Amino acid sequence: MxxxxxxxxxxxxxxxxxxxxxxxxxxxxxxxxxxxxxxxxxxxxxFKVRGAFNAIARLDPELRARGVVAYSSGNHAQAVAYAAARYGIAAHIVMPEETPRVKIDATRGHGAEVVLCGAGRREAVAAEVVERTGGVLVPPFDxxxxxxxxxxxxxxxxxxxxxxxxxxxxxxxxxxxxxxxxxxxxxxxxxxxxxxxxxxxxxxxxxxxxxxxxxxxxxxxxxxxxxxxxxxxxxxxxxxxxxxxxxxxxxxxxxxxxxxxxxxxxxxxxxxxxxxxxxxxxxxxxxxxxxxxxxxxxxxxxxxxxxxxxx
Missing domain, CATH: 3.40.50.1100 (Rossmann fold)
Structure with missing residues (x-):
């Protein structure tokens, strides 16, 4: 590794x-x-905006144009949504249902499509969204x-x-x-x-x-x-x-x-x-x-x- x-x-x-x-x-x-x-x-x-911008900037332009997908309890969601908006690409964000409303609303405010899911289901639902949209997964830390x-x-x-x-x-x-x-x-x-x-x-x-x-x-x-x-x-x-x-x-x-x-x-x-x-x-x-x-x-x-x- x-x-x-x-x-x-x-x-x-x-x-x-x-x-x-x-x-x-x-x-x-x-x-x-x-x-x-x-x-x-x-x-x-x-701080999540730092990693989101670096990861999206590193994508091949043709791949980036397909949009991005992320899963997050809130701050990575907002960061990816914000960075995607700056790049003019689509963002689909999977968030747990128990996420504070202020973070959900802020993510939508940056133009992202928010998909809510049950506890412990973020990764699985994000994989489904990647399959549906063709977007590139931008993970929160991994x-x-x-x-x-x-x-x-x-x-x-x-x-x-x-x-x-x-x-x-x-x-x-x-x-x-x-x-x-x-x-x-x-x-x-x-x-x-x-x-x-x-x-x-x-x-x-x-x-x-x-x-x-x-x-x-x-x-x-x-x-x-x-x-x-x-x-x-x-x-x-x-x-x-x-x-x-x-x-x-x-x-x-x-x-x-x-x-x-x-x-x-x-x-x-x-x-x-x-x-x-x-x-x-x-x-x-x-x-x-x-x-x-x-x-x-x-x-x-x-x-x-x-x-x-x-x-």
């Missing part, structure tokens, strides 16, 4: 430069020697081009804070952590790379501890409020995670909610629960040296944000 390299990440950065926001590092001195990487400021409100695209956020961290000692990255399917970890390992080899995931969807932590992938039921993973972190690593991303992560921190639902509140009230950033887990992981470890936490997304239902802030 060939893993993504820093050269792949650098090539992706050049490829997507005109389409993706280069997010700044925001100091969060109220939390310690911490900087926030606000990927919630991307055009679709999440592809080198997606990993390299997400890794451009790590390239920016290394350029903006080369002395970074700790990087905290949300983990779900593992594309973001694989790509960012690859960039940090190459450019800031002394830094500790922490994956962070909810305790209620802690399959990656268990898998890395045991040395092989373990399967958690979708019913178990769906318990967490962090709806964007309910996927499991693929063989490809797990191989990357084994290489680039120093550890995986698991955080409670209360810690995730607190992180959403902190980001809103102290950093003035709107984060969805999935986007706040890196902040929660930082709070759990509380390292002394310079640290970066990725705020990976900000697509949250208004009612849920209101409930969290009122607590």
């Amino acid at each position: 060939q893993l993504v390299t820093i050269d792949d990440v650098r090539a992706a950065a050049t490829r997507i430069r005109g389409d993706v926001l280069r997010t700044p590092l925001i100091p969060a001195a109220w939390a310690g020697a911490l900087w926030l990487k606000p990927e919630n400021l991307q055009a679709i409100g999440a 592809h080198p081009d997606i990993i390299a695209g997400q890794g451009t956020a790590g390239l920016e961290i290394a350029e903006d804070l080369p002395e970074v000692e700790h990087v905290f990255i949300p983990v779900s399917g593992g594309g973001l952590a694989s790509g960012v970890g690859t960039a940090i390992r190459a450019l800031c080899p002394g830094a500790t790379v922490h994956g962070v995931e909810p305790e209620l969807a802690g399959d990656t932590a268990e898998s890395l501890r045991l040395g092989h992938r373990v399967d958690w039921s979708i019913e178990d993973r769906n318990r967490t409020i962090a709806d964007g972190l309910r996927s499991q690593p693929s063989e490809l991303t797990f191989a990357h995670l084994q290489r680039v992560l120093d550890d995986v921190i698991t955080v409670t639902e209360d810690e995730i909610r607190r992180a959403v509140r902190d980001l809103a009230q102290r950093a003035h950033l709107v984060s969805e629960p999935s986007g706040a887990v890196a902040m929660a992981g930082y709070r759990r470890v509380a390292p002394a040296g310079p640290a970066v936490a990725l705020v990976s997304g900000g697509n949250i239902e208004t009612a849920l944000l209101r409930d969290i802030l009122a607590a």
Whole structure:
């Protein structure tokens, strides 16, 4: 299996430069020697736009013209829909029925056809849509081009804070952590790379501890409020995670909610629960040296944000 390299990440950065926001590092001195990487400021409100643009840009033009298909709980859906609209091609997106309405509506708002499906049926339904439409599948994490695209956020961290000692990255399917970890390992080899995931969807932590992938039921993973972190690593991303992560921190639902509140009230950033887990992981470890936490997304239902802030 060939893993993504820093050269792949650098090539992706050049490829997507005109389409993706280069997010700044925001100091969060109220939390310690911490900087926030606000990927919630991307055009679709999440980091996923990086991988989507890289993957679609890499397609042969004739193949790309057939349109694209994706499956996602929300942010990858929006990213593919947005990138497809920029390229002027059709997008068909499969989303679970339990996906927050704000993410479904935003995906449709970019012109995509949304196909809703039952829990655990995303991949199977997407295969049917590929067969029906002839479109090209753009997976949410299980592809080198997606990993390299997400890794451009790590390239920016290394350029903006080369002395970074700790990087905290949300983990779900593992594309973001694989790509960012690859960039940090190459450019800031002394830094500790922490994956962070909810305790209620802690399959990656268990898998890395045991040395092989373990399967958690979708019913178990769906318990967490962090709806964007309910996927499991693929063989490809797990191989990357084994290489680039120093550890995986698991955080409670209360810690995730607190992180959403902190980001809103102290950093003035709107984060969805999935986007706040890196902040929660930082709070759990509380390292002394310079640290970066990725705020990976900000697509949250208004009612849920209101409930969290009122607590």
